[in-house]
Amino acid sequence: MVMISTPKYIDTTWDFRYANTKEYTHCFHNYPAMMIPQIANKLINLYGKNAKTLFDPYCGTGTSLVEANLKGINAYGTDLNPMARLIAEAKTTTFELQILDLYLKEFNDFIFSLNFGIEKINIVFPNFKNIDFWFKKETKEKLANIKYFINNIKDERVKKFFLVVFSETVRESSLTRNSEFKLYRMSEKQRENFNPDVYGMINSKLARNRIGLKDYLEQKKIVQKQTFVALILLKR
Ligand SMILES: C[S@@+](CC[C@H](N)C(=O)[O-])C[C@H]1O[C@@H](n2cnc3c(N)ncnc32)[C@H](O)[C@@H]1O
Structure with a gap:
């Protein structure tokens, strides 16, 4: 019997193994698939x-x-x-970075005054089933403080920016095993040792996403300029 092997053609132009997949606003929030x-x-x-x-x-x-x-x-x-x-x-969503920076500063001041007891707010906890199964008491309080701040953001564009960061923080500070998309609770031993720095977490995500947004805005501006120049050249 004669075996005929079909030649293999490997197209490496679709291989992005080493590419940075989190540039610009792509760094915002994970999602399945x-x-x-x-x-x-x-x-x-x-x-x-x-x-x-x-x-x-x-x-x-x-x-x-x-x-x-x-x-x-x-x-x-x-x-x-x-x-x-x-x-x-x-x-x-695009908006001036200066507007975001004003809110980021306000947020830092808010957390600072909570940490040092300068500000006391009436925390309203969300009342959903099994909340204590998924969150430690201290985490719940800190998340509620953050949500209070977000609820008072007037600018809807900035509010969305914060909500996306908040969502990731909720997931990461919960007692969910973070390596999986499905919801499984950590083991008792893991839960005992799990004391998430909720404010630290949200701050590092805010900083990461701010860089992503800044790069996105800058790149969009470059493309706008190029399109404008191309249009002028076409009209000549
Ligand atoms: C594989 S995900 C897309 C991921 C996307 N390309 C990304 O990079 O984030 C498929 C999406 O289809 C959405 N979807 C499924 N059925 C849909 C429908 N009938 N109408 C609109 N969206 C639907 C799901 O909610 C899910 O977000």
Whole structure:
């Protein structure tokens, strides 16, 4: 019997093993089955070079929307999951960094005055089933303090930015085993030793996402300038 082996063709142009998948606002919040931005970027380059609009009906957290926006393409997305929609909105909403910085400073002052007993607020705990199964008392209090601050943010764009960071903090400071998407509680031993620094956690996520937003805004500005220059050259 003669064996005929079909030649294998390996296309390494789709290999993004070493790429940074968390640039720009892609660093905001994890989500199940996220597409890496390099795939969206390559598909847009291949099939949507002169596109004016991109529509992603199952946009999840908006990877394709961010990539389209970074190329100066208008992007629209829909998704069944309100959490995905919130993240996608936060990742594609633009506003001046100075506005965010004012709120970040206010937040730091708020946490400082809570830590030093300068400010006392009437904490209202959310009342959902099994809350004590998933959160330690101290964590619950700190999360409620943060939520109080977020509820009072007037600027809806900034509020979304904070809510996305809050969501990750809730998950990470809970007694959930963080390595899995499904909800399993830590073992008794793990729970005993688990004392999350809730304010530290949220602050490092706020700082990370601020950098992501800054890079996103800068890149968008560069593309806008390039489009503007190209239009002028075309009109000549
Ligand atoms: C694999 S995820 C997309 C992830 C996205 N590419 C990203 O990078 O974040 C698929 C999405 O489809 C959404 N979905 C499933 N059925 C849907 C439907 N009938 N209409 C709208 N969205 C739907 C899910 O909520 C989920 O967010």
